[in-house]
Amino acid sequence: MTSRDIFFVSNSVDELGGVTSWSHQMARLFTEHGHRVHVVGITEPDVPQDLGGDLPYPTTTLYDAKPQKLRPVNGVRGRLDPVAAWHRRARAAGMRDQAAKLSAMFRAARPGAVVIVTQVWAMEWVVLADTAGASVIGMSHESYEYTRRTSRYPRVLRYYPEADRMLVLTREDADLWIRHGLDNTGWMPNPLPFMPGEPSPRTEKTVASMGRLTDQKGIDMLLDAWAETAPRHPGWTLRIYGAGEDEEALRRQCTDLGLDGSVAWMGRTNDVPGALRRSSLFVQSSRGEGFPLALMEAMATAVPCVAFDCAPGVRDIIRDGEDGLLAPPGNTSELARRLGQLMADQPLRDRMGEAARVNVQRYVPAEIVRRWEELFAFLER
Known part of the structure; x- marks a missing residue:
């Protein structure tokens, strides 16, 4: 087995939710298998979760403060609004600055590095970074039908086709994405989080x-x-x-x-x-x-x-x-x-x-x- 540099890039390092739990479970598993792992978050979360003690791999959060949200642009007046245009330019410049940090991490990696982008929002920074020499895997941790009903759907169609692999959680969902043009899609189920020695006796109501x-x-x-x-x-x-x-x-x-x-x-x-x-x-x-x-x-x-x-x-x-x-x-x-x-x-x-x-x-x-x-x-x- 080849020892690799593996980067997990998520919205946040410690955001409350299943994607964070999955990311750190996989980071530990890969570390135990001899890989060099780095977990990267774009920004601090609104609601953090307790990751429990010292982690056996480094973590990095790119932004010191949350990037400013942009208001929707409505009509010609919105596109020509000088204040809104300034905010768009400032946010784009900030994204390029943070993507440069990712580029530096990726360039320092050994040959055969892998960048696993766990969430769609985080991919917006990764596509701005220099990933030459690394394999990029863009993941979706929800079903195709659920993504279809959200703002993430057009962003997947925009950012994921150039990834080396789009990875979803089931064969059925992979087939749906392939049918809609993403022929780089594969599937990978989540691992079992734990196997307790003592099962439930199922006696309490x-x-x-x-x-x-x-x-x-x-x-x-x-x-x-x-x-x-x-x-x-x-x-x-x-x-x-x-x-x-x-x-x-x-x-x-x-x-x-x-x-x-x-x-x-x-x-x-x-x-x-x-x-x-x-x-x-x-x-x-x-x-x-x-x-x-x-x-x-x-x-x-x-x-x-x-x-x-x-x-x-x-x-x-x-x-x-x-x-x-x-x-x-x-x-x-x-x-x-x-x-x-x-x-x-x-x-x-x-x-x-x-x-x-x-x-x-x-x-x-x-x-x-x-x-x-x-x-x-x-x-x-």
Whole structure:
């Protein structure tokens, strides 16, 4: 195996969210395999996450202060506005200055270096940098359909065709991007974040949800589903782990639905395995996903999952009817029915939980690292 210089370039080094968790998991794995890793963020995050102690690789944040956001340009008057034009020039000059820092890092790398751009926004700086002699991999950590509904879609079409490889999380999503003109697209699943020695006994009447309290995660829909399920299954509690900008509105919704007695707001947790071991079911109600780490973590802890079938990555991870249950996206009544099915049937929970713990091991880190090594070697040819 060739030892390489590998750069991860993200929006932020320590932004709260799954991409950051994935980046640092892969950075550790590559470091353990003898590579020289550097994690780079464009700017400081609004909400940081605790990365836990000293990291075995360096990190760099390019901007000392956040780059100024540009207002949308509307019509001829907007294009001719001298103040707006000055802001555009100043921001472009600032981007070139920060890209020069990236160029210096990349030029100092050994032959065969790899630049892994984990998020679309970060790619706007990488395309300005000198990447000669390095392989550039541009990643998307969400499904094609979810990206299609966001401002990231035109930026992917603009910035990713020149990358040596665009990498998404499932074969199904790769096929969709290829169909829409990005024939440099491949796919790579996320690795299993952990494999706890002690699985959940699935004896507590507890359903867990984990994720940021934002619109994407669909906690509002989960509360609607729980309002149907909870009265039929007295004694069960929904524990919601996470924080975010929608928390206040979600708590009001919970109260309005009369759910305060059966919903516990747990905040962020630094003990994900412990929280999952105290759960008998896991639920994910997202409007959009990529290849959700939370599902993999729950399954590794032998907790069966119920989720909206909102992305190819979700149905790749959960084998519906074997190790978990899927509901049509956004259908809260069906999500409630599937939750109730498992809440009412202990033998079914146990059977699916044990199957989940076995099946999810197809994503063990050693297998995913092997696939990355094959990709690096292929791109170097």
